[in-house]
Amino acid sequence: MTVVIGLTGGIASGKSTVSNMIKKLGITVVDADEISREVVEIGKPAYNQIVDVFGVDILQQDHTLDRGKLGALIFSDHKRREQLNKIVHPEVRKEMLRQVEKERKQGSRAAVLDIPLLFESKLTYMVDKTLLVYVDEPTQLERLMQRNGYTEAEAKLRIQSQLPLKDKRKLADEIIDNNGSLENTQTQLEAVLKKWI
């Protein structure tokens, strides 16, 4: 039986950091952010729908999506965000399920789904266990501003578009505290995996 683990967190809480540690342990990670980029490539059904709904203004000169422009639009307007989610999320879900099925067929011991909006989008039915990468809000804000070069206002809009991490704590089966060093995070991760797999 394949144990399917839902890895989640908030923006810049450290999901990719933990997901890279998981990959190094030889476990497959299915990445919702990566898939969400693939399903909006030129000519894909979601791309065409986005252009229909948001107009050609959100395209770059080479006709690919202008992610900066679309981000500025949807993180400051929850109605626009829901419109985008409605187009992109079903496509992401379909592809994630396809990749999990592949792992099951191969008889993998475990597979990890890295889904930022696991709780918000009520996707816990897809997984057996939920693992939250947690940081406190000042650390999240600081790491996000530093990594993406956002202003404090831009970073806060993005953080506020998600369920607060302190609320996600109550929903997760296990929590990794990523406020400390990477070594400390790795130790916590290995302890959780040992328990589940």
Ligand SMILES: CC(C)(COP(=O)(O)OP(=O)(O)OC[C@H]1O[C@@H](n2cnc3c(N)ncnc32)[C@H](O)[C@@H]1O)[C@@H](O)C(=O)NCCC(=O)NCCS
């Ligand atoms: C708005 C877009 C174009 C901005 O692209 P950009 O390259 O700047 O960001 P990226 O895709 O790398 O996302 C970074 C992080 O933002 C957060 N985020 C992205 N979309 C959303 C959303 N709809 N609601 C809340 N948080 C979100 C996630 O924590 C994600 O890890 C892009 O995020 C997007 O297409 N979002 C809709 C799809 C989605 O919900 N993706 C996230 C999980 S599937």
Ligand SMILES: Nc1ncnc2c1ncn2[C@@H]1O[C@H](COP(=O)(O)OP(=O)(O)OP(=O)(O)O)[C@@H](O)[C@H]1O
């Ligand atoms: N324990 C840590 N100590 C210091 N910096 C860290 C730590 N963990 C992660 N970081 C840094 O914080 C930033 C956010 O981490 P990461 O990219 O892994 O988050 P994420 O949750 O995947 O973000 P997103 O959802 O936006 O893709 C990165 O710049 C990363 O290098």
